[in-house]
Structures are given as C-alpha cells and as structure tokens.
C-alpha cells in the first residue's frame with residue numbers, strides 16, 4: 001500500500017526530481033490511485049500531485065515544470081481515507097506558505113480525535129485524509145522546536161496505528177526526516193547523497209547499499225549521512241546490508257509486462273530458492289534456521305499463516321509437510337488467525353508465508369503467535385522486511401523482485417521453500433514416508449527444467465485465452481495438491497481479468513457447485529498424476545465426465561502420457577511427469593499464462609489491476 005521515496009543530494013546536483021520520479025515509477029506497483037511529490041527549492045516548497053496513475057503526474061509536470069532542487073519526497077497512493085482525488089493525493093502541506101510537506105503510508109487510527117483538536121484550534125483542512133492531520137501537527141511542532149527531527153519525534157508519539165512518514169521543511173532544505181511504525185521504510189546509502197524508500201526498488205538504480213530500520217524508529221538523511229533514533233530519542237545504528245539484485249532485475253527486460261517476465265523467471269525462482277540448502281553429502285543445512293534442533297524435533301503442530309496467493313502456497317505445503325514429517329499442519333488465513341483464539345503453545349511452529357514481508361494481516365498473526373509462545377518461521381522474498389525481522393527464523397525465497405501486483409514467481413518460490421522446510425524437519429525427525437529428503441531434493445532440482453518445458457508449450461493456452469475475452473465465468477477444479485492450484489488459478493483470473501472465477505475441490509462438486517454447470521461453462525480441471533495414490537486420478541477423470549455430461553467445456557491440465565482424460569476433454573494442456581506432491585510447481589503455470597493472456601485480450605492493465613496494491617500494509 002502506497003510507495004514512498006525520499007532523496008537528498010548536493011546543493012548543485014538538482015536531480016531530486018529525476019531521482020524521485022524514477023523511484024515512484026519503480027514503486028507504482030504498491031499503489032496507483034494518485035501520485036505526487038514535493039521539492040525543497042531555494043524559494044520554498046514546490047509540489048505537484050494528481051489523481052490517477054503516475055503518468056498523470058508526469059503530464060502535469062511537463063505542463064507546468066517545477067524548479068530544480070537537491071531535496072525531495074514523493075508518494076504513490078493506495079487510497080484508504082478519502083477517495084483518489086487530487087486533493088487527497090500526497091504530499092500534504094502545512095504551515096505558513098505550506099513550508100512543510102509530508103507523505104504517509106498506513107493508517108493513523110486516532111486521526112479523528114486529533115483532527116477535532118486541530119479544528120477547534122482553527123486549523124483549516126483541504127483533504128479528507130488522516131495524513132493531513134499529521135502534516136499540521138508536524139508543522140506546529142516545527143514552529144516550536146525549529147528542528148524537523150525533534151518535531152517528528154514529538155508527533156509520532158501522539159499517533160496510533162501504522163505509518164511510514166517522510167517530511168521536508170523549507171527551513172531545513174538539506175534534510176529529509178522519516179519515521180516508521182508497522183510499515184516499511186529502508187535507507188539507501190549513496191556518496192554525497194542518500195535515499196529513503198518503502199522498499200529498495202525506490203533507489204536500486206542508484207545504490208545497492210541499504211540500511212534496515214527497526215520498529216518505531218526515526219531517520220534523518222542529509223547529503224553527508226544519516227542519523228537514526230528510536231521514538232524515545234535513543235540513538236540507534238540500523239543494520240546495513242547489500243541488495244543482492246540490481247536495477248535490471250526490476251526492469252521488464254524486453255517483456256510487455258512485469259507479470260509476463262516474472263512468469264518466465266519461474267525456473268530461476270525455484271532453482272535459486274533451492275540453491276545452497278544442502279551440504280556435499282546431500283543433507284539439508286539451513287543456516288537461517290536459528291531455532292534449535294531440539295525445539296524443532298519436539299514440535300507437535302505446525303500452523304501456516306498467510307494471505308491470498310501465499311495462503312495457497314501454504315495449502316500446497318500442508319500436503320507435503322504432513323506427509324514427510326507426520327506433524328499435523330493447519331493453514332489459516334492470517335487475518336482470521338488471531339481473532340478465533342487459536343490453540344497454539346510453545347510446541348507449535350507457526351510458519352508465515354509472505355512475498356513482501358510487510359502484509360499487515362500476516363505480521364499481526366505472527367505477533368499473536370509469539371505472544372502465545374509459539375516458535376515462528378518466516379518464508380519471505382524481501383530481505384529485511386518486517387515479518388522476517390520479527391520472526392524467530394527466516395527462510396528466504398530467492399525469486400528476485402516481484403513487481404507485478406499478481407503474484408506468480410513468488411508462489412512457486414514459496415512452495416519450494418516450504419518443501420525445503422518440510423524436508424529439513426523430516427530429516428531432523430527421521431520421517432519421510434519412504435523416500436529420503438535427499439531423493440526428494442534431487443527431484444526438486446529437476447523441476448526448473450520441467451517448468452521451462454511447460455512455458456515452452458503455452459501457445460495453445462494463449463489461443464484459448466485470446467478467444468475468451470467475453471467469458472463471464474470460469475470454474476477451476478482440483479483435488480489433493482491440485483485443489484489449492486485451482487484456487488490460485490481462480491484468484492489470478494479474478495484479479496487480472498475481473499471475471500467471476502471459483503476454485504473448488506473436485507470432490508466437492510457433487511455437494512453443490514455442480515449446479516453452476518450449464519452448456520458452454522468453461523471449467524479448468526487440474527488432473528492428478530496417474531501415479532497418485534488411492535485412485536485419485538480415476539476419481540478426477542470421473543469428475544470431468546460428470547461436468548462434461550452437463551455441457552461444460554473442459555480444459556484439462558494433465559501429465560504427458562495420460563490418455564484417460566482425452567475422451568472427456570475439449571482441450572488438454574500437458575505438463576511433464578513428476579511426483580504428485582511436486583506437480584503444483586508445474587500445473588499452476590498454464591493457469592497463470594491463461595489469466596495473463598485473457599487480461600491482455602480484454603485490454604486490461606496486467607501489472608496494475610484495478611483496486612489492488614502489491615503490499616497490503618493495512619488490516
């Protein structure tokens with residue numbers, strides 16, 4: 001939710017506008033309801049803001065250029081308080097001549113009370129946002145202290161909720177002050193210039209040296225350096241790190257959209273997530289798993305908490321982890337977890353899965369789990385983000401930056417990392433139900449090539465999608481690990497093509513959803529491998545017959561060589577043979593490509609679907 005960027009450079013550089021606009025371009029995936037910026041010029045603050053995408057702000061700046069400046073802040077918004085209008089766009093200005101400008105990500109929960117107080121004092125408001133309240137408070141505090149850092153410290157201690165704030169003041173032209181609570185902010189360290197961003201993408205074109213900030217911290221950047229304090233004023237060092245990817249990884253690399261590029265990066269996302277997890281003898285060694293082996297050996301339950309696509313990765317993981325470890329696994333939507341008094345204790349391992357590491361619902365679930373005494377592990381794609389920092393241990397996925405709002409390569413990397421975790425636990429506990437962790441790891445290492453084969457055979461899926469632009473509803477069926485894959489296929493279609501889509505467990509069909517089938521209804525069926533146990537394959541083939549008999553148009557995803565599906569399928573999409581538990585890493589790919597292509601056929605914005613944002617940092 002909301003992207004924030006700040007920059008301060010040498011007096012003579014005059015490149016604040018360029019740096020901030022570039023940063024906003026890279027952060028637009030976080031929110032695209034409006035965009036704006038403020039520059040600290042020799043004549044005070046100059047600002048511009050526009051409802052709609054960043055392109056609207058660019059046009060406004062072309063029509064009415066702003067002066068060069070060494071210092072600036074910028075914002076791209078996902079609206080919470082107040083609709084996506086010019087007036088509600090950030091920055092918000094306050095003080096005489098609007099000498100202070102502020103941008104904000106998050107929600108100020110006590111803004112009503114604060115606004116009442118300010119209104120009673122005669123302060124006039126120009127927007128409906130919670131942010132403007134903070135701008136006025138900060139301006140008043142600056143008037144008292146003549147110190148932007150001190151003013152920030154005073155104000156943040158009055159605020160409740162989640163926030164990242166960046167502020168500039170015309171009287172401190174070479175300073176940007178930031179603060180964070182429950183919302184992301186990282187520092188980029190340059191030579192004679194420094195940066196702030198909601199994530200490192202904001203400044204990756206300029207530096208890979210970054211600094212992690214802790215919870216409830218304030219940072220002041222100047223061209224010469226930075227200074228970090230806690231909200232109570234205690235100095236802090238922050239934690240420096242190197243970003244492992246470069247600007248090219250955050251570009252489209254010749255693809256029409258980020259999503260298409262990220263779908264094609266999936267073989268690498270899986271391979272890189274497997275990299276370095278085993279020693280020379282093939283034993284799993286997880287350096288990041290700092291929870292003691294004894295504690296892991298004695299856990300009695302695993303609870304996976306996640307949202308959206310990450311929760312479907314968790315559902316896939318449940319089948320594998322239970323199978324390999326014989327430890328019961330529950331999968332819970334993170335936003336439901338803490339509101340139902342979950343049965344969690346010191347022998348529970350709570351595994352959070354999150355691409356961004358900033359999803360507020362998941363973060364709150366992790367905090368609740370810790371309060372209950374559970375051990376917490378984070379599976380995360382974003383180095384230094386809040387969820388891994390607050391968890392006892394982390395297993396990073398190495399998918400690289402995921403910029404398209406719809407998650408694809410992160411999903412595959414999340415499944416891969418959860419499998420690595422499951423195999424590690426199995427290794428510790430001496431269970432794997434027949435196959436050794438090393439054997440399964442060896443098979444996992446072969447999966448990236450198979451994903452590539454799936455990608456190479458996607459022409460028919462693209463054709464099918466291109467002819468379905470007028471389709472109003474698509475159903476997805478799967479069983480066992482194919483069930484969460486069906487759910488993920490439906491989610492992709494909803495968010496990208498705005499088409500009604502439902503994913504069902506194929507066995508559930510006869511208990512109600514079959515009533516939805518009418519002549520011509522497209523239904524994707526994820527068919528388990530003929531090698532699946534308990535006759536599962538035959539049961540799903542029967543399900544296909546049942547819906548075909550009622551007129552459904554069946555688009556079947558089946559293993560190479562599976563001839564049983566052919567008589568009942570209008571279309572067969574083939575994936576290479578693999579063990580049933582590893583199949584989701586292949587079967588989901590055609591569903592991603594289908595959603596991408598259908599969205600494209602409808603002329604929609606694939607990378608930035610309506611109403612969504614990449615990191616959901618509000619509850």
Ligand code: M6R
Pocket residue numbers: 307308309310353354355356357358359362405406407408495612614615616
């Ligand atoms: O960053 P996270 O993995 O925690 O995000 C969780 C969900 O918000 C995310 O997967 C969402 O469902 C995506 N838009 C799905 O494509």
